[in-house]
Amino acid sequence: MSVLNFFSLKGKTALITGGTRGIGFALASALGQAGAAIVVTGTNAEGMDTALASYAANGIAAQGYLFSVTDEDAAQKAVASIERNVGPIDILVNNAGILKRLAMLDMPASEFRRMVDVNCTGAFIMAKAVLPGMMERRRGKIINICSMMSELGRETASAYAAAKGGLKMLTRNIASEYGQYNIQCNGIGPGYIETDLTAPLRVEGNPFNEALLARTPAGRWGKPEDLAGAGVFLASSASDFVNGQILYVDGGILAYFGKLP
Template identity: 65%
Template sequence: MELFSLRGKTALITGGTHGLGMAMAEGLAQAGAKLIITSTTPAKLADALAHYEAQGFEASGYLFDVTDEAAAIENVTKMEAEHGAIDILVNNAGIIKRVLAVDMPVEDFRRVIDVDLVGAFIMSRLVAKGMINRRNGKIINICSMMSELGRTNVTAYAAAKGGLKMLTRNLATEWAPYNIQVNGIGPGYYATSQTAPIRVDGNPFNEFIISRTPAGRWGDPQDLAGTAIFLASEASNFINGQIIYVDGGLLATIGKPANE
């Protein structure tokens, strides 16, 4: 359907080398977009580019840290010179440090905020300049259910993702007059390599997530592809400043009684 087509578009996905970022990038590529991905790890970047190439997707990679403004300026300038306009930006790069707040070093707290929130601001600000000139663009921030909920051990991450939710709404407000839509995706709990150790049968957290989620399962990374395509396409032209939670219904319920 033309409404969802991304043919002729270039999508920049930060941290698009694995997991949810790769799943969303694949969805955008399947809809016709040319991919640009970033990473801070040479081996991961090379492996990801080989994976996209094997899938028949056009993809290029750039190695830099999104929190380094000078490096971001240099690389975004290079991207635009080598590939033309960036039509879609997916701010996916992020980290998490699972430490109790009382034990978390301040430098670790700052690092999480820097990567998950400040990095998204740096990239959005740089890419939006071209979008403003062209009066067209899509920015998708990868938020989290921790934008809405609290949980033990993820204080810095929740603070960053809550800030990213409000950054999304404020950038949408500022840039809407230039026909730029800034929205967010809030993934629920997904079956990725990072969650593999806690998804084994008998693990209390695995059982908790399955029972807490109305869909009764962990998300498959491919479950995010459709939402990414939608928010990157003309189908979402009048949607702005919204966070779409792709969580199997988890945020919609307080859960089931233990004996149900």
């Protein structure tokens, strides 16, 4: 058997939260190209329609569900509907997330809780919804989209870093608790990626842009497509003995101390 067969997702069903744009769209597209049936979630009807049309234009017959990952009842109902109408969920990608930068002393506790709720608790809710089926079938892949902020601190990122740090440990605990059922839970830690949200930072002459390029050994921003290989690997049987790990796709930032004078 060719080693490439280990990366095939034919016959698999993948659920990607926040799959209507950016990183989620790129990961869903990659899994679809590898052969998986694709289901994406979102919270905006217009954005969902646009995304589904884009998937179709690329030859991927994706299906969409509108609900918030923080709504446990809605998540349970959506998973039941997907497994009934599309197929057993073999792959869950917890990508849905939000970002708001505020100095810690300026951030209301309610906003901190919201950041943790969407970025970490939402992944817990979605994993809880798919795990019973995966346990019964004795197979499954859960991929949590973590962040460099799972490892690093930064000004104005207290809530986001707390949530993503929590998501890293949730990843390891799911692996520890459910690995016995042949379920692998791993994370992808993107570096700074070219998305709509980062567009204002990528303007030439922006001090942040200049500092980031100097801090990144690759010398560039990442593209959503740079995450495709990591996504297919962690979703496929090629990673069946990989569990509880975070794969950082960051152009080398975490490995680099920085240029010294």
